[in-house]
Amino acid sequence: MxxxxxxxxxxxxxxxxxxxxxxxxxxxxxxxxxxxxxxxxxxxxxxxxxxSYVDNLPTGDECGVFYGLDVGGTNFRVLRVQLGGKEGRVVKQEFMEVSIPPNLMVGTSDQLFDFIADELAKFVGTEGEGEGEGEGEGGKKRELGFTFSFPVKQTSINSGTLMRWTKGFSIADAVGRDVVMELAKAMERKGLDMRVAALVNDTIGTLAAGKYLNVxxxxxxxxxxxxxxxxxxxxxxxxxxxxxxxxxxxxxxxxxxxxxxxxxxxxxxxxxxxxxxxxxxxxxxxxxxxxxxxxxxxxxxxxxxxxxxxxxxxxxxxxxxxxxxxxxxxxxxxxxxxxxxxxxxxxxxxxxxxxxxxxxxxxxxxxxxxxxxxxxxxxxxxxxxxxxxxxxxxxxxxxxxxxxxxxxxxxxxxxxxxxxxxxxxxxxxxxxxxxxxxxxxxxxxxxxxxxxxxxxxxxxDGSGIGAALLAASHSQYNHINI
CATH class of the missing domain: 3.40.367.20 (Hexokinase; domain 1)
Structure with a gap:
C-alpha cells in the first residue's frame, strides 16, 4: 500500500x-x-x-384553511393547513405526494398543468372530512401558495415567467409563459375555484415557515x-x-x-x-x-x-x-x-x-x-x-x-x-x-x-408549509376569521 x-x-x-x-x-x-x-x-x-415581491411575512395572526403546492422535481406535494391564529397555531395539517409520469415531463404545458390541477382537485375534494371546515365557504375562494423550484423571472407576488427547465423536464411551449397563469387556466378547466395568492421558491418558503414558527x-x-x-x-x-x-x-x-x-x-x-x-x-x-x-x-x-x-x-x-x-x-x-x-x-x-x-x-x-x-x-x-x-x-x-x-x-x-x-x-x-x-x-x-x-x-419543510403560510399572509381576505 x-x-x-x-x-x-x-x-x-x-x-x-x-x-x-x-x-x-x-x-x-x-x-x-x-x-x-x-x-x-x-x-x-x-x-x-x-x-421576490414578498412583502408580507406571516405574523402568527393568520386564520383559515390554506393550500400549498410544491413542484420541484419528479414528484410534487399538495398541502392543506388550518391556521388558528396566535392561540391555535397550526390546527391541522395534511398533505399528499404525487409522482409526475415521465411522459408529462416532456409533453405540453397543458398536459402537465392539467395533471397537477386534477390531483389538486382530488385533494381539495377531501376537505372537511373529519374535523375542520373548508375555506371555500361563504363565497370565498380557496387560496394557494405555489412553490415552483425552477428558474422563474418573478413579476409580482403571484406571477412569474419560466426562464428554462431543469431536473429532466423539457416542455418547450411552457418556457416564457407565466406559470401561475398556466396553473390558473388548468384549474379553471377542471372547475376548481382557487386563487394563487403567492408564487415562491423553497428558500422564501423556509423564511416564512421560520417566521411563523418563531412568532x-x-x-x-x-x-x-x-x-x-x-x-x-x-x-x-x-x-x-x-x-x-x-x-x-x-x-x-x-x-x-x-x-x-x-x-x-x-x-x-x-x-x-x-x-x-x-x-x-x-x-x-x-x-x-x-x-x-x-x-x-x-x-x-x-x-x-x-x-x-x-x-x-x-x-x-x-x-x-x-x-x-x-x-x-x-x-x-x-x-x-x-x-x-x-x-x-x-x-x-x-x-x-x-x-x-x-x-x-x-x-x-x-x-x-x-x-x-x-x-x-x-x-x-x-x-x-x-x-x-x-x-x-x-x-x-x-x-x-x-x-x-x-x-x-x-x-x-x-x-x-x-x-x-x-x-x-x-x-x-x-x-x-x-x-x-x-x-x-x-x-x-x-x-x-x-x-x-x-x-x-x-x-x-419550508417549501410545503411555507407556501401555504405565504398564501395566508398575502390573502385577499386579510385574515378574516372563518
Whole structure:
C-alpha cells in the first residue's frame, strides 16, 4: 500500500481547503459587497439578488384553511393547513405526494398543468372530512401558495415567467409563459375555484415557515427576529428581509409600496478570490453541465461533497496505490459516492470503523481495507465537509454584516432582539458533523457576546408549509376569521 504518497495527497488537500477565521471574515465581507452590488443594478453582481415581491411575512395572526403546492422535481406535494391564529397555531395539517409520469415531463404545458390541477382537485375534494371546515365557504375562494423550484423571472407576488427547465423536464411551449397563469387556466378547466395568492421558491418558503414558527413560540423559548433563511441540501440558497430603500434597482421602478422586501439571493452563484478552490473543484466545475456557474454551490452543497471525496480518492488510488495495485473500477464513476454515504462514514465511531468498511465495499466494491486506510477516508470526509460548513458560516456572516446584525446594538435600555436564521435542507438536517461545524464557526466569527444573540434554527419543510403560510399572509381576505 502506498499510504505514504496517499497521506501526502491528503495533507496537500487539507492545506488548500484551510479556512482560517481571517479568511472567512474576508469571504463574509466579499459576500456583503456582492449583495450591495446585486441590489444596486441588474447584472451588477454574480449574485442575482432577485426581488421576490414578498412583502408580507406571516405574523402568527393568520386564520383559515390554506393550500400549498410544491413542484420541484419528479414528484410534487399538495398541502392543506388550518391556521388558528396566535392561540391555535397550526390546527391541522395534511398533505399528499404525487409522482409526475415521465411522459408529462416532456409533453405540453397543458398536459402537465392539467395533471397537477386534477390531483389538486382530488385533494381539495377531501376537505372537511373529519374535523375542520373548508375555506371555500361563504363565497370565498380557496387560496394557494405555489412553490415552483425552477428558474422563474418573478413579476409580482403571484406571477412569474419560466426562464428554462431543469431536473429532466423539457416542455418547450411552457418556457416564457407565466406559470401561475398556466396553473390558473388548468384549474379553471377542471372547475376548481382557487386563487394563487403567492408564487415562491423553497428558500422564501423556509423564511416564512421560520417566521411563523418563531412568532408562535413562548418568549422563554427563544423567540426573536427571523431575518434570513438558508437552504443547505442538494443545492444551496439564501433569502433575507431587506429594507426597500436599500434596493436601488427596485426603487428605480417606482413600485415600492412597503418598507421591507424579501430578497432571493441565489447565493450558489457567489464567487470570490478568497474562496479556497482546489484542482478537484476546478475539474468538477469544468466537467459539469454549467461550467463557471454556481461555483459556491459546488464546494458547499450536498450534490457535490460526495463527488469531491470520490475525486480525491481516485487520485490517491491512481498515484499512490491507496487501494492496492489496481484502481477500483467503480471509483472512476462520477457521482457514485453520495453525500449521505460520506456523512455515514464521517460519523463512524465503531472501534474497527465497520461503517467505512461496509460503505467502501457496498458502493465502490473495495474490500479488505486496513484500519489505517479507513481512518484516512474519515479524515478526507472531514476535510471536505468542514470546508463546506465553515464557508456556509462565512456566507451567513455576510448577511448579518449587511443587516448590521454582526454586532450588539443597544438603544437606550432596550437591547436588540435575538436574530434568528432559519435553515432547512438534508445536509443541515442529517449531516450532524457539518451542522456542528457551521454553528461553532459562526460562534467563533461573531464572538461570545454577539453569538449569544444569534440563533440558527431548523425550519422543516419550508417549501410545503411555507407556501401555504405565504398564501395566508398575502390573502385577499386579510385574515378574516372563518
Amino acid at each position: 502506498g499510504n505514504c504518497g496517499a497521506m501526502e495527497i491528503l495533507r496537500e488537500l487539507k492545506e488548500k481547503c484551510e479556512t482560517p477565521n481571517g479568511k472567512l471574515r474576508q469571504i463574509a465581507n466579499a459576500m456583503k459587497d456582492e449583495m450591495q452590488a446585486g441590489l444596486a443594478s441588474e447584472g451588477g453582481s454574480e449574485l442575482k439578488m432577485l426581488v 408562535n413560540v413562548n418568549d422563554n423559548d427563544g423567540g426573536g427576529d427571523v431575518v434570513a433563511a438558508v437552504i443547505l441540501g442538494t443545492g444551496t440558497n439564501a433569502a433575507y428581509v431587506e429594507r426597500v430603500d436599500a434596493i436601488p434597482k427596485y426603487a428605480q421602478e417606482g413600485i415600492a409600496q412597503s418598507e421591507e422586501m424579501v430578497i432571493n439571493m441565489e447565493w450558489g452563484s457567489f464567487t470570490s478570490s478568497h474562496l479556497p478552490i482546489t484542482e478537484y473543484d476546478q475539474a468538477l466545475d469544468a466537467e459539469s453541465l454549467n461550467p463557471g456557474d454556481h461555483v459556491f454551490e459546488k464546494i458547499i452543497s450536498g450534490m457535490y461533497l460526495g463527488e469531491i471525496v470520490r475525486r480525491v480518492l481516485c487520485r490517491m488510488a491512481e498515484e499512490a496505490a491507496f487501494f492496492g495495485d489496481v484502481v477500483p473500477p467503480k471509483l472512476k464513476i462520477p457521482f457514485i459516492l453520495t453525500t449521505p454515504e460520506v456523512s455515514a462514514m464521517h460519523h463512524d465511531s465503531s472501534p474497527d470503523l465497520k461503517v467505512v468498511a461496509n460503505k467502501l465495499k457496498d458502493t465502490l466494491e473495495i474490500s479488505s481495507t486496513s484500519l489505517e486506510t479507513r481512518k484516512a477516508v474519515i479524515e478526507l470526509c472531514s476535510i471536505v465537509a468542514t470546508r463546506g460548513a465553515r464557508l456556509s458560516a462565512a456566507a451567513i456572516l455576510g448577511i448579518l454584516k449587511k443587516l448590521g446584525r454582526d454586532k450588539v446594538i443597544k438603544e437606550g435600555d432596550d437591547e436588540q432582539k435575538t436574530t434568528v436564521i432559519a435553515v432547512d435542507g438534508g445536509l443541515f438536517e442529517h449531516y450532524s458533523e457539518f451542522r456542528h461545524s457551521l454553528e461553532t464557526t459562526l460562534q467563533q466569527l461573531l464572538g461570545k457576546e454577539v453569538s449569544s444573540r444569534v440563533l440558527i434554527k431548523h425550519a422543516n
